[in-house]
Amino acid sequence: MSNAKEIAKIIKKSEKIVLFHHVNPDGDSLSSSYGLMKAIQAKFPNKEVKWVANVDYIKKNFSFLINDFSDVIEEVDNSYTAIIGDNAIKERIYDYEKYEKAGIKVCFDHHRNKIDFEFDSYWQDYTLGASSVQAYDIASKLKVPFNDHIALSMIFGILTDTFNFTYSLNDTRPVKAAMELMKHIKTESMDNMYKEYRKRTKDDVAFQAYALSNFKIDSGIAYLKITDATQKRLKLSTHQVKRVNLIGNIEGIHVWIFFIEDKKNNTINTSMRSLGFPVNEVSKVFGGGGHLRASGIKLDRNWKEIDKVILEIKKQLKVYLKAKKQNEK
Numbered sequence: 059m060s061n062a063k064e065i066a067k068i069i070k071k072s073e074k075i076v077l078f079h080h081v082n083p084d085g086d087s088l089s090s091s092y093g094l095m096k097a098i099q100a101k102f103p104n105k106e107v108k109w110v111a112n113v114d115y116i117k118k119n120f121s122f123l124i125n126d127f128s129d130v131i132e133e134v135d136n137s138y139t140a141i142i143g144d145n146a147i148k149e150r151i152y153d154y155e156k157y158e159k160a161g162i163k164v165c166f167d168h169h170r171n172k173i174d175f176e177f178d179s180y181w182q183d184y185t186l187g188a189s190s191v192q193a194y195d196i197a198s199k200l201k202v203p204f205n206d207h208i209a210l211s212m213i214f215g216i217l218t219d220t221f222n223f224t225y226s227l228n229d230t231r232p233v234k235a236a237m238e239l240m241k242h243i244k245t246e247s248m249d250n251m252y253k254e255y256r257k258r259t260k261d262d263v264a265f266q267a268y269a270l271s272n273f274k275i276d277s278g279i280a281y282l283k284i285t286d287a288t289q290k291r292l293k294l295s296t297h298q299v300k301r302v303n304l305i306g307n308i309e310g311i312h313v314w315i316f317f318i319e320d321k322k323n324n325t326i327n328t329s330m331r332s333l334g335f336p337v338n339e340v341s342k343v344f345g346g347g348g349h350l351r352a353s354g355i356k357l358d359r360n361w362k363e364i365d366k367v368i369l370e371i372k373k374q375l376k377v378y379l380k381a382k383k384q385n386e387k
């Protein structure tokens with residue numbers, strides 16, 4: 059198993075480096091790719107440090123943070139060292155065909171899944187709330203001269219993946235990394251980032267109203283089915299409706315789920331959250347993955363499939379609650 063020091067060493071030795079993000083990048087994926095790229099560039103201005111990126115997607119969703127795409131490249135060959143963070147699944151790399159061509163392959167990730175592609179260096183730490191903390195560790199091993207933009211680009215993933223530290227619980231590492239980065243961030247930049255990131259459209263609010271009035275409760279499980287027709291009616295994309303925590307943390311509820319129909323890909327995308335019940339164990343049964351308290355599955359597009367998931371949760375929840383009760387005695 060690799061670590062920040064080893065990855066920093068590889069970066070030092072490489073003259074050409076290319077960063078990758080995962081499919082549909084979130085804040086953590088962007089901090090682990092774009093943020094780390096900016097950090098490496100600042101430290102090594104003579105190295106060629108590039109990015110493979112889904113420009114349209116990022117422009118559409120993260121223009122408040124990223125609007126310079128001059129480092130995006132279309133071709134990768136074996137003269138490059140490729141780095142992917144926040145993901146160790148081949149299928150989820152944007153895009154794996156290019157990653158595969160690199161001469162040296164580096165991966166750092168905070169998911170529980172085992173890596174499923176060839177690599178030269180792999181650092182997995184699933185106890186961390188965000189891969190951006192790993193990216194920060196690598197950058198600090200390299201003694202990067204942080205500035206406002208680099209620090210903001212790296213803290214973004216820490217704040218979003220830990221939900222402002224509520225998911226990282228008493229782990230001091232995300233807080234420490236954020237503290238160090240924050241020293242370089244201007245108040246206006248932080249303010250603007252939060253304002254933009256938390257912005258809700260009227261359509262978002264309409265969806266929230268829908269979600270809160272239509273979710274179902276069954277034996278300690280709260281869930282909402284979001285059909286393609288509903289998404290069309292509420293003018294939302296499958297990506298925008300991924301706000302499962304809208305129905306989270308309700309008293310007496312152990313698991314909360316969104317079942318989102320994705321007509322284009324012929325799937326029902328399932329997002330599960332919990333307060334400690336290992337939802338990733340349920341995901342595994344259906345070929346999904348993720349974290350203990352946050353996990354997902356891609357089901358076939360047949361609403362009967364969701365009954366199977368609910369049934370499996372009921373089965374596992376019974377065992378979990380029984381064990382928990384015994385522990386409390």
Ligand SMILES: [Mn+2]
Nearest residue numbers: 086144189219
């Ligand atoms: Mn992440």
